[in-house]
Amino acid sequence: MNQRDDAEFTPWPESEAARYRRAGIWRGIALAEAVHATAVRTPYAPAVSYRGRTLTHIELYRRAAELATGFSNLGLASGDRVVLQLANDDLFVPALLGLLRLGVVPVLALPSHRHAEITAYCRMTSARAYIAQLGESRAHVGETAQRVVDACPELQHIVMCPAAPDDAGPPYVSLSSLVGGPVDFPAVESGATGLLLLSGGSTGTPKLIPRTHDDYLYSIHASIEVCDFTHETVYLAVLPMGHNFTLSSPGILGTLVAGGHVVVSPSPAPSVAWPLIEEHEVTVTALVPSLLAMWLRTSEADTRERLRSLRTLQVGGARLDPDTARQVFDTLGCQLQQVYGMAEGLVCYTRTDDSIETICQTQGRPMSPHDELLVVDDLGSPVPPGHVGELLTRGPYTIRGYYRAAAHNAEAFSDQGYYRTGDLVRLTDSGHVVVVGRSKDQINRGGEKIAAPEIERHLCEHTSVEAAALVAMPDDVLGERACAYVVSTDPRLSLPALRGFLRERGLADHKLPDDLRLLKALPLTGVGKVDKRALQQLNVTGERP
Numbered sequence: 001m002n003q004r005d006d007a008e009f010t011p012w013p014e015s016e017a018a019r020y021r022r023a024g025i026w027r028g029i030a031l032a033e034a035v036h037a038t039a040v041r042t043p044y045a046p047a048v049s050y051r052g053r054t055l056t057h058i059e060l061y062r063r064a065a066e067l068a069t070g071f072s073n074l075g076l077a078s079g080d081r082v083v084l085q086l087a088n089d090d091l092f093v094p095a096l097l098g099l100l101r102l103g104v105v106p107v108l109a110l111p112s113h114r115h116a117e118i119t120a121y122c123r124m125t126s127a128r129a130y131i132a133q134l135g136e137s138r139a140h141v142g143e144t145a146q147r148v149v150d151a152c153p154e155l156q157h158i159v160m161c162p163a164a165p166d167d168a169g170p171p172y173v174s175l176s177s178l179v180g181g182p183v184d185f186p187a188v189e190s191g192a193t194g195l196l197l198l199s200g201g202s203t204g205t206p207k208l209i210p211r212t213h214d215d216y217l218y219s220i221h222a223s224i225e226v227c228d229f230t231h232e233t234v235y236l237a238v239l240p241m242g243h244n245f246t247l248s249s250p251g252i253l254g255t256l257v258a259g260g261h262v263v264v265s266p267s268p269a270p271s272v273a274w275p276l277i278e279e280h281e282v283t284v285t286a287l288v289p290s291l292l293a294m295w296l297r298t299s300e301a302d303t304r305e306r307l308r309s310l311r312t313l314q315v316g317g318a319r320l321d322p323d324t325a326r327q328v329f330d331t332l333g334c335q336l337q338q339v340y341g342m343a344e345g346l347v348c349y350t351r352t353d354d355s356i357e358t359i360c361q362t363q364g365r366p367m368s369p370h371d372e373l374l375v376v377d378d379l380g381s382p383v384p385p386g387h388v389g390e391l392l393t394r395g396p397y398t399i400r401g402y403y404r405a406a407a408h409n410a411e412a413f414s415d416q417g418y419y420r421t422g423d424l425v426r427l428t429d430s431g432h433v434v435v436v437g438r439s440k441d442q443i444n445r446g447g448e449k450i451a452a453p454e455i456e457r458h459l460c461e462h463t464s465v466e467a468a469a470l471v472a473m474p475d476d477v478l479g480e481r482a483c484a485y486v487v488s489t490d491p492r493l494s495l496p497a498l499r500g501f502l503r504e505r506g507l508a509d510h511k512l513p514d515d516l517r518l519l520k521a522l523p524l525t526g527v528g529k530v531d532k533r534a535l536q537q538l539n540v541t542g543e544r545p
């Protein structure tokens, strides 16, 4: 390994990079520049709507520039990292574009993250600021922000949205007060890291994904083309806006670059999202399978009529079962598009002209002709066509390494620069991917990823826990739920007590175990590792919350 362990970014080999640049795959344009070019083409078309208020493309451009000025006056500059954690509201897009405009690198945290995760991201990136939503009660800054301030003294600013409470002094500042005289925005280098996305993870510590302006913009343009996004697209952002699926597949950024209109839904519930679809004549939205199931359950005789503007429903993030997939056409009256993607890069889509069977039974095919896919066995050799193996991938928008994680990168990437996805797949003759399972130590809980070792590490900090293993169990609603198998000195250790313990440690709610089962010992494999397959086969009669 010739890389420093704190290397921020593993570049593509120069020969590949040169090829991507020469072929115009990487356009040499920074992300904010690409969005702002649309403002010049379609200045007065609606860009972002939230709770009855709409910003046109030119207004969005101005709002982002104002915020960029404010961020710059705070002392933030190109290359600095800032953790951005906003709910689905009207500030997310201007704040994101404001940071990108300055070349400041946003770390895209999810609203569900709490102080354990936010503190880790701040420390890993030596972040200079944390942009946070005001606490629930709106009267105080919220527990997460307070705990992050205590744990990260090097953080210079906590920017509260929309405004910090009156009695909160430094380091708290209000996003709404961030204005100031004009500044000269720097030219942003398109080969530099544009943003840091979160990895679903399968290790004890969270990993961050450095996406360059060039590679991310390419993935946006390729998505726009495959999904046929135009200035007529009206996209409803239902899933968390900081997730790669919502942000760029083609999502929010794809819609804006294509000159379309993003409508922000503060909740995925049909009672909130469906009236927005009707009001704004939304043409496309994206869901995870568990939310699709909820939409299907909620549907009534008039649902098709109410959702008549909706042409395409994208579903991805977790396995969609083919029977549920088939119901989309009749029950909701729109096209289904399966999306199999990952924040590390590769995104596959089913196409409009695929047969219904292909759309229902596969997770699509790679969006770019430059994506390279290998399906390999345990020893790393390619499997025969049509057989199941682990998917490895590389290409112009799939990273070559995680952020500051050289030791982990040596395992997560092959010598030839392929990313080991940890997904078990089969390729069809037509090149479509069928995801059949997973080899990575992760739980996919309704599309939200849990790195099992991360939670096991916390569980083992409990005074009565001697050993712990977190394992995926089938769940009717979520697809999978998390079961903790624990060896404890306390036979009365309960699920609520364990969940309370983890909550106190500041973990996001979706990472807390759904079941607990106490064992005398954890089963081990021949090489002495915890045998998670054996645990999955034990009948779960354990406690549930």
Ligand code: OOB
Pocket: 198, 199, 200, 244, 245, 249, 315, 316, 317, 318, 319, 320, 338, 339, 340, 341, 342, 343, 344, 347, 363, 421, 423, 435, 438, 444, 449
């Ligand atoms: C998306 O991104 P991540 O980074 O949250 O999670 C990636 C992982 C994949 O490696 C796979 O294990 C799983 O999520 N996954 C799916 C899937 N889509 C993602 N598993 C089965 N079927 C699918 N359709 O989840 C993501 C990023 C961009 C677009 C869409 C999803």
